Amino acid sequence: MGYYSNKEIASVVEPDGITLANNPNFVVFSSKGNKDSDRKMRATIQILQVYPESVAQNHFKFEIKEKQSGDTHDFKGTYDKNKISSNTFFVPLQATVLGNVVLSQSEANQITLQNIKECLLKNSFFRNNFDISIPAEKNDDDDISINGRLEILSKGAGIQYDFEFLSNGTSLEVTQSALLFYNQHVLSFVDNIHNSEDIVSSAYWLTIKVTEGSNVVYNRKWNGTTDPSKENQDTYLLVPESNAGNNDESFRKSIRNVAKVLNLDSELLNYVDVVLDDYSCTIKDKFSSDRYIVEIEAPQFSIQNLEILSSSSDTIDYGTGNYQIELEVYTDHQIFPGNDDSLNYLGNYLTTLSKSYFGKPLWFDLSTLLSKKVTYSAAFLSEPELDPQDEKYRLWSDAQTITDYRFIAKRTDGKINQPFYYSSPLYVLNGYDYTLNPSGLEKDDAGDSYILDFSQDFYAPPFTKVKPLTTRFNRTHIKGQKQYFNFIYHFRWLALRIGGAADPLVPSIGLHYKLYTQSGAFIGEYTCQGQEESEFSKVNTALLRLDEFLPMHNGKTVGRIDVYLCRWHKSTYPGKDEPEVIISTPLSFRILPEDINEINDFVFLNRLGGWDTMNFGGGFSSEFKTAGSTIYKTLQSGFTLQSEIESVAMKSVQEQKIVQTSPVTTDVVEWLREMSASPAVYELKTKRYIIVDDMSLKYNSTDDLYQVEMKYHYTDTFK
Numbered sequence: 001m002g003y004y005s006n007k008e009i010a011s012v013v014e015p016d017g018i019t020l021a022n023n024p025n026f027v028v029f030s031s032k033g034n035k036d037s038d039r040k041m042r043a044t045i046q047i048l049q050v051y052p053e054s055v056a057q058n059h060f061k062f063e064i065k066e067k068q069s070g071d072t073h074d075f076k077g078t079y080d081k082n083k084i085s086s087n088t089f090f091v092p093l094q095a096t097v098l099g100n101v102v103l104s105q106s107e108a109n110q111i112t113l114q115n116i117k118e119c120l121l122k123n124s125f126f127r128n129n130f131d132i133s134i135p136a137e138k139n140d141d142d143d144i145s146i147n148g149r150l151e152i153l154s155k156g157a158g159i160q161y162d163f164e165f166l167s168n169g170t171s172l173e174v175t176q177s178a179l180l181f182y183n184q185h186v187l188s189f190v191d192n193i194h195n196s197e198d199i200v201s202s203a204y205w206l207t208i209k210v211t212e213g214s215n216v217v218y219n220r221k222w223n224g225t226t227d228p229s230k231e232n233q234d235t236y237l238l239v240p241e242s243n244a245g246n247n248d249e250s251f252r253k254s255i256r257n258v259a260k261v262l263n264l265d266s267e268l269l270n271y272v273d274v275v276l277d278d279y280s281c282t283i284k285d286k287f288s289s290d291r292y293i294v295e296i297e298a299p300q301f302s303i304q305n306l307e308i309l310s311s312s313s314d315t316i317d318y319g320t321g322n323y324q325i326e327l328e329v330y331t332d333h334q335i336f337p338g339n340d341d342s343l344n345y346l347g348n349y350l351t352t353l354s355k356s357y358f359g360k361p362l363w364f365d366l367s368t369l370l371s372k373k374v375t376y377s378a379a380f381l382s383e384p385e386l387d388p389q390d391e392k393y394r395l396w397s398d399a400q401t402i403t404d405y406r407f408i409a410k411r412t413d414g415k416i417n418q419p420f421y422y423s424s425p426l427y428v429l430n431g432y433d434y435t436l437n438p439s440g441l442e443k444d445d446a447g448d449s450y451i452l453d454f455s456q457d458f459y460a461p462p463f464t465k466v467k468p469l470t471t472r473f474n475r476t477h478i479k480g481q482k483q484y485f486n487f488i489y490h491f492r493w494l495a496l497r498i499g500g501a502a503d504p505l506v507p508s509i510g511l512h513y514k515l516y517t518q519s520g521a522f523i524g525e526y527t528c529q530g531q532e533e534s535e536f537s538k539v540n541t542a543l544l545r546l547d548e549f550l551p552m553h554n555g556k557t558v559g560r561i562d563v564y565l566c567r568w569h570k571s572t573y574p575g576k577d578e579p580e581v582i583i584s585t586p587l588s589f590r591i592l593p594e595d596i597n598e599i600n601d602f603v604f605l606n607r608l609g610g611w612d613t614m615n616f617g618g619g620f621s622s623e624f625k626t627a628g629s630t631i632y633k634t635l636q637s638g639f640t641l642q643s644e645i646e647s648v649a650m651k652s653v654q655e656q657k658i659v660q661t662s663p664v665t666t667d668v669v670e671w672l673r674e675m676s677a678s679p680a681v682y683e684l685k686t687k688r689y690i691i692v693d694d695m696s697l698k699y700n701s702t703d704d705l706y707q708v709e710m711k712y713h714y715t716d717t718f719k
Contacts, residue, residue, distance in 0.1 A: 003343070006420040008032065009411055010316050010325075017424065018337065018441050018451055018488070020431035020607070021371040021403070027423075029325050029409065030361035033313030038157035041130075041310040043165070045116060046149040047109035066125065067162035068320065073123055077112065086122040089115035106148065110134075113150045120152075129161055130154055156359045158312035158319010206236075206258070207297040208283070210271045217292070218271060222261055236261045255281050316411060317357050325362050326417070327353040328408040329369065335404065335425040337538055338453060338490040343422060346406060354412075366407075367428065374430035376401045376605055376680055380484065380541040381687045395529045398537035399486060401430040401609035427538070429488075429609035432677055441488075441608075448585055450608065451490050454533070458567060458581045466565060466584045469539065469610030472671045477561070477589040478597045478615065479551065482684055483544040485511060485587060486610030487565055489536045507533050511542060512566040512582055515549055518559030518591075527566060527580055541611055546589060562586040600659055602690075602710075605680040613684070614675060616659035618707055624718075625654045653718045656693060656711055663705035669697055672708055681712070689715055 002014055013028035061076035077091040084090050092098070092108045103111070113134050120126040131153045154161035210218035224238045231237040239253040259276040262268060262283070271292055275282045285294050312319025333347035353369065355362050377400035405428065409421040429441075441450045452466030467473075469486035477483060510530030515523040526549070529542055549558050565584035598617035606612045631649045661668075675681075676695040683690050694711040 002421055002423045004421055006418070008315060009418070009420040010409075012409070012421050014423070015366055015426060016441070018402075018427045018429065019367065020433055020441075020609075021367055021374040021428045022432040023367060023435060023437070024365045025367045025428070026363045026365055027327075027407075027409075028361050028363045029316070029357075029421075031314040031316050031359070033315045035157075035313060037313045038319075039311045040157050041152075041154035041161040041163070043152045043163075044149045045113070045152070047112050063166040064163050065166055067164065068159045071125070072166075073125060075116070075119055077115075087119060089119040091115070109148055113148070117150055125163075126152070129156070154310055156312070156319065156321075157310050158314060158317070158321065158359070159310065160319060160321040161310045208262075208268060208272075209295045209297070211293045211295070212291060218267060220265065220268065222258075231257070233261060233264050312359075314359055317359070319359065321356075321358055322413045323357050324354050324412050324414075325357055326410045326412055327364055328410065329353065329366075329405060330407065331373065331403065331405045333404055333406055333425055336491040337402075337404075337425070337427055337451070337488070338455065341424055346408070347404070350405070366405075366426070370403060370405060370428045374401070374403050374428060376430050376609075378680075378682065378687075378689070380543070380611060381603075381682060381684075395531050396536065396540045396542045399539040399541045399609065399611065400537075401605070402488070402538045403428050403430075404538075429539070430605065430679075431607045431609045432679075433607050451488050452565075452583060453490050458583055459578070463583075465582075468565070468584060468587050469608045470587070470606055470612055471608065471674060472612065472668075473585065474588050475590070476592050476615075477546055478592050478599055478617075479547050479594040480599045481546075481615060482601055482603070482613055483546060483587075483589065484603070484611045484613065485542045485544055485563055485565070486539065486608075487584065488539055489533075491533065491536070507567055507569040507578070509533055509536065509565065509567050509583075511544070512564040512580065513545075513549065514562045514564070514586075515553050515558050516560040516562070517556055520560070521556075523556045523558060524554050527568075530568075533567075539609055544587075550591065551594075559591055561589045561591065563589070597662065601684040602659075603682045603684055604675040604678040606678065607674045612675065614661070614672065616661050616708075616710060618660035618662040619658075620660075621658045623654075623656045623658070627652050627654075654713075655718060656713050658709060658711050660710075661708045663707055665705065666699055669699045669706050669708060673697055683712075691715060 002012065004012075009032070010029045011032050013026070013030075015025045015027045019025040061074070064073045064075070065071070066073075073087070075087050075089065078084065078088050079091055081090055089112070091112050092103055117132050117134060120130075120132055126132060132150065133153075134150050205221055205223050207221040208218070209216060221234075223235050225231065225235050226238050226240055228237060237254075237257045239250050239257070243250075256276060259274050259281045262274045262281070268274075271286055272294060273284045273286060275284060283294070283296065285292065310319065316325070317323035329350045329352070330347035331350050333345065335341060350373075351369065353364055355364065377398060380397035380399065383397045405426050406423045407426075408419050408423075410417050410419045412418070448465045448467050450467050450469060453464060456463040466487055469488060475483070508530045510527055512525065512527045514525045517523060528545060544563060546561055546563075549561060551557055564582045564586050566580045566582050567578075568580040569578035597615075600616045600620060601613050602616060603611050603613045628648050628651045630646050632646050633644055635643070635645060664672075672695070676692070676697065678692075681690050681692055682688065690712045691714075692710060692712045695708065697708060699706050
């Protein structure tokens with residue numbers, strides 16, 4: 001269980017406390033916010049008109065400015081297909097011929113929208129952060145029709161997605177409607193004016209320019225407004241639907257007001273006639289000749305930011321995309337598994353892992369790093385065989401197959417580093433398994449575990465028993481073989497207090513042997529190899545003393561021996577002794593006759609970080625190959641029959657040994673799959689580390705017995 005220094009930043013899915021080094025062990029960080037309350041950036045682009053080619057170069061262009069970074073992106077349209085680029089889109093003129101078909105205004109607008117979409121998708125800001133679509137709908141004839149707008153929707157929420165449309169430096173954040181005109185200068189409204197809050201006056205404008213040759217003889221701009229108090233000779237009044245009562249009336253009143261302000265300009269009337277119809281206002285040239293050219297301009301895009309600002313409930317980066325999660329990893333924190341934690345000493349700094357956060361749960365696989373640091377010790381090969389008077393003598397050996405570590409999680413934007421979570425002490429075993437399998441160290445279906453919590457009251461059952469650190473609990477044994485018992489010590493010893501004084505003796509742990517005949521009749525039991533709890537390591541290995549009970553014990557032939565881990569407490573205070581109590585599940589050994597079985601033991605580091613032996617007593621062979629490279633020497637005077645002409649320059653030696661098991665059952669073959677993947681194997685008769693070259697396992701559903709062959713060589717060579 002880790003510790004939060006700031007619970008408001010992130011939720012943490014904690015990693016397993018003890019896990020296998022070669023299997024994934026994830027820590028996951030996610031926002032504590034409610035995504036349902038996020039508001040995404042949304043905008044639309046609608047084509048309202050296509051300008052004549054003579055004025056198109058000044059239109060069909062817009063600029064987008066990112067609010068967080070201030071970066072701008074320019075886009076523009078062109079009638080020239082040769083000028084298309086990553087930020088320039090093609091705009092077909094009205095009445096463009098495509099094949100044998102003349103494009104209508106609506107079709108030309110649809111093509112323009114598609115071209116704008118492709119242009120936006122070539123821009124990394126839009127491609128990475130937004131979904132861009134042109135909605136279509138099905139009509140009564142099951143034909144598809146395009147509704148004439150392009151929709152932009154952010155993939156996430158937060159300020160990093162916010163942008164605004166600019167035209168000549170002027171914000172076009174909301175434009176709900178605009179004027180549409182064709183080459184014959186007919187004005188009409190193309191979209192409903194819903195209400196006054198939807199309208200920005202800068203979005204409704206009309207410019208009429210008259211040129212004589214190269215001279216501009218008239219040029220004036222009018223703006224639209226929904227505020228009656230602002231209506232004047234330069235501003236026409238737009239009537240929203242809510243004020244007019246319906247769409248039609250809104251159009252009629254608004255276009256009438258446009259015609260009214262145009263007719264107030266006597267200078268304009270020198271060049272054009274303004275003719276009002278029900279739903280349009282036609283501007284007619286007064287001159288049939290080309291002396292005067294009348295040009296009318298109005299907004300060509302309708303751009304809507306339906307939600308101008310995006311907001312994020314993300315508690316890690318607030319939707320900015322500017323933050324990372326960093327893990328400061330420490331090892332050797334010197335805290336025993338199960339002991340009370342202390343944050344006074346975090347251990348030795350190892351490294352810092354970091355990942356950028358982009359609004360989704362972010363994870364680190366801690367095993368990827370720690371699998372490179374795990375170790376083991378081969379002391380178990382010799383320590384139990386030392387003289388008990390030797391100061392190095394130990395009943396139990398430290399397997400050193402567990403590595404401890406912990407981490408601090410921080411949020412950082414590169415300038416501000418804020419720790420928010422401290423992990424509890426964590427441990428990784430030098431073990432392995434199928435990648436997708438759970439580590440299996442916690443409680444199994446029977447309620448047993450590979451991790452024994454010594455804070456339990458072993459005299460008030462039920463309690464969780466520890467399993468020996470192996471996956472094969474039923475074995476065979478031949479007198480002379482070496483067998484080992486391994487377990488993880490989850491230490492939590494509290495001094496026994498009697499009358500206010502602490503008992504100077506700590507509890508002890510040892511091995512309890514139960515002996516049975518071949519038929520299962522109980523023969524006797526014996527406890528030995530006891531050691532005070534304070535002397536144990538994190539992962540412990542003991543050489544079993546099975547041969548002391550073979551072949552006879554108490555006048556009976558021993559056929560099976562079960563070995564348990566047990567605990568007791570011998571107090572210096574009278575009446576406070578604790579009797580022996582078995583605290584583990586057993587390792588069970590079926591005894592085989594020694595006179596018909598050979599012994600050739602190998603010890604493997606098993607997939608849980610313990611040591612297991614396997615007897616390959618079914619056969620042995622060895623291949624010893626040498627090869628030499630030679631050089632030729634110049635024959636000199638005074639040579640004899642012993643002179644060298646061709647001489648050995650170097651000798652290479654290849655040695656491979658091959659061993660076989662006695663016939664074994666299917667369950668043993670399946671267990672040997674685990675051993676074949678072991679990174680550490682020793683030949684017990686020589687105590688030499690070996691490299692397994694090949695151990696092929698083939699078995700089926702029809703046979704009962706199999707023989708497994710293993711090829712190996714020593715790490716050193718014969719020279």
